[in-house]
Amino acid sequence: MSQYRDCACEPLCLTVEKARFVIAVHAGHGPACREYLGASAFVAEFEAAY
Secondary structure, three states, X not given: OXXXXXOOOOOOOOXXXXXHHHHHHHOOOOOOXXXXXXXXXXXXXXXXXX
């Protein structure tokens, strides 16, 4: 999924599965990785709703 490569961009059109993929790929990149932060927030919001 090449659209999720750039740490400077927020992830778009996420599903829970895609968000977990992005988290796995970007884990350890640090607090400046917008892909990781966006995907983490998406999953957290999804899990809070259920």
